[in-house]
């Protein structure tokens with residue numbers, strides 16, 4: 001049974017949503033293990049949502065340790081069809097200053113150690129990922145940000161998010177390289193999440209909260225967690241306002257999304273010949289296609 005159509009993943013600094021009402025914690029188990037924490041089901045202005053703290057509510061998981069598959073599968077189990085990811089990012093471009101918000105439209109993968117598919121073990125699928133973010137959901141998110149006229153915050157629609165492995169921040173050489181590629185922001189979490197969300201046919205968009213200028217900027221020698229968290233705390237209230245306004249807009253009109261049929265032409269294996277165990281494991285993703 002659907003518990004919530006809208007999911008929210010809170011990143012560094014955003015461990016809960018203060019405006020959530022009728023809150024219930026659910027400990028979801030998935031075929032891919034346990035999520036980062038209990039999922040918090042509740043209502044935001046009468047709309048049901050599911051919230052998850054990506055690194056756990058006490059921030060105990062490194063980016064490389066995140067159970068990405070369990071997190072996305074758990075959202076799917078609760079019936080989530082639209083997923084908003086809030087994330088701290090460093091800026092690679094002068095115009096995106098700390099406290100700004102970016103709604104990226106592309107990713108570059110610099111991770112080395114992430115499992116970012118549900119498939120394998122006898123079932124092969126290749127999803128299209130040319131447009132990794134749901135542009136309709138990103139549009140609603142961008143419009144929500146714009147409508148709030150938040151002081152000190154400039155909205156940047158579009159831009160490329162470099163997803164690095166971490167946990168150490170980049171070297172200057174790396175930071176300059178990413179700038180030369182035209183990338184706008186850098187973080188450590190959103191790419192595997194976006195891939196898995198697409199495989200799970202969930203529309204995904206990122207609310208990127210700029211916390212620092214990474215290490216390329218001549219006026220900022222290096223990036224420190226202190227700087228990042230300080231800025232994110234200043235922005236946490238704004239981020240919650242944006243999410244609340246986005247959910248309000250979604251409750252009036254859930255946009256169509258190509259993500260919702262992402263597996264239609266992606267599965268290469270003849271499912272009637274596929275291993276039963278794998279079909280059972282991926283049941284929630286495959287049920288439409290069996």
Ligand SMILES: CSC[C@H]1O[C@H](OP(=O)(O)O)[C@H](O)[C@@H]1O
Nearest residue numbers: 011012063087088187188189228
């Ligand atoms: C605390 S700075 C580095 C940390 O913050 C970002 O996390 P999230 O995307 O969950 O907000 C970044 O990706 C790193 O994991």
Ligand SMILES: Nc1ncnc2[nH]cnc12
Nearest residue numbers: 088089090186187188214
């Ligand atoms: N400069 C940076 N690099 C990678 N991840 C980040 N998260 C916040 N700031 C970051």
